[in-house]
Amino acid sequence: MISVPDLHNRLTKLGCHIVAIQAPEGLKRFLPRLADELRLLGYEVIISGDPCYGACDLDLSARDRADVLVHIGHTPVDGTELVIYEPWPVDGDISVIREVIPRLKGKKAGLVTTVQHVHLLPHAARILKDKGIEPVIAGPSPRTPCRGQVLGCSFEAARKTGAEEIIFLGTGLFHPIGIKIATRARVFACDPITGKIEEPDSDRLLRVRFGLIQKARDAGSYGIIVSSKTGQCRSQLADHLCSLSDKAYQIVIGEVTPDQLLNLGFPCYVNTACPRLAYDDQVRFSVPVLTPGEFEILCGVRDFDDYEVDEII
Ligand code: SF4
Missing domain, CATH: 3.40.50.11860 (Diphthamide synthesis DPH1/DPH2 domain 3)
Structure with a gap:
């Protein structure tokens, strides 16, 4: 969920009146409600209806009909102008990190996740620290502006940890397999939604x-x-x-x-x-x-x- 008052502040600072809004497929249904809320605040709103798979996929024709494009669910991957990014944080059960600790061989582990769970990383790091494991979270990179963030097209945050064991907090095995090939590290896929832990092959x-x-x-x-x-x-x-x-x-x-x-x-x-x-x-x-x-x-x-x-x- 995004904060409409915060978005309103950002739009006001930029002097925007016409706002195009875009979201990936899973969040598109939220757009009419967001449009209603923005209209109540006095904005003219254009909804992007084209498919969207990431921040790499900006609807520039919608943006060009507005003062700004509000892109929901992702962080920027390039310097395209007149775009406001509004990530969509998703909570989960962080206790999966506790469960993975007995499976680690060393005393240091890289910690990475996707944009929707980056807010969970500090808590995950504290859990590791309390159990004597040094968590390594890499700083931002040009395509991944959040600490510890990986994308399906960038595993830089995993590589930068230099760790021999890497914990991926998130769903699915695409990212963990990519991380494993990119780093040759031992990788643990820890799903904060299902609580499942897998070592990808x-x-x-x-x-x-x-x-x-x-x-x-x-x-x-x-x-x-x-x-x-x-x-x-x-x-x-x-x-x-x-x-x-x-x-x-x-x-x-x-x-x-x-x-x-x-x-x-x-x-x-x-x-x-x-x-x-x-x-x-x-x-x-x-x-x-x-x-x-x-x-x-x-x-x-x-x-x-x-x-x-x-x-x-
Ligand atoms: S993996 Fe990268 S290129 Fe592919 S949709 Fe995601 S951000 Fe875009």
Whole structure:
């Protein structure tokens, strides 16, 4: 939940009258209520109805029709102007941290989480300290402005801890697997909603990715996907990938869907947009969608032993 009086203060300071509001899919239903509250305060409100998956995915056409875009649920990943970010904190049961302590081998552990749980980290750190474990929480990075924050496209806060054991406080295994590949540390996925603790297995993912690279070797051409979204556009990387093969073609695209890739007809794609597309969504695509590093392996300029999880730096 966000504080409307705080938001009102920020909007007043900026002298805004017309406000565009945007939220990711899970929070979109909150937007009409927020619009009502802002209208009662005298604002004209425009609701963004396009899909939104992160702060990389700002609705600039809605912003351009307003004085400012209020983006809910995330923190900034770039310097796009006239955007106010309103994270959406989600509470959970922090006792899962107590439960993980007996499983640690050392006396020091890195502590990371996603933006919705960053407010829980100080409490989690105190629990570790009380039990004689030194918690290491990394400072902010350009794409992750909160201490200890990781994103599906940035595990910098985990790497910066330098710890051999890392505790991820959050839901799902995507981030913990990414952290494990990025750091080679022992990783514990501690879910503050279910109370479940898991040690993610990155080997299975790596085996799948190896199989995809092998399959892609037979492709006669490669579509290099370049995102038109503000915080996902890696055009220099796409140029580099194109320079590795004369069978590579750049494709600028906003929403990457199975239908679009099917219609374009390439037998293999290389994704420079949101890294989760290649990892999470491969099952939805009928042809291999490689990461940039995987394409380098295919082109012979990188060894599979040097596999790096795809991140936006
Ligand atoms: S690029 Fe992907 S992982 Fe990164 S912020 Fe955007 S949606 Fe999230």
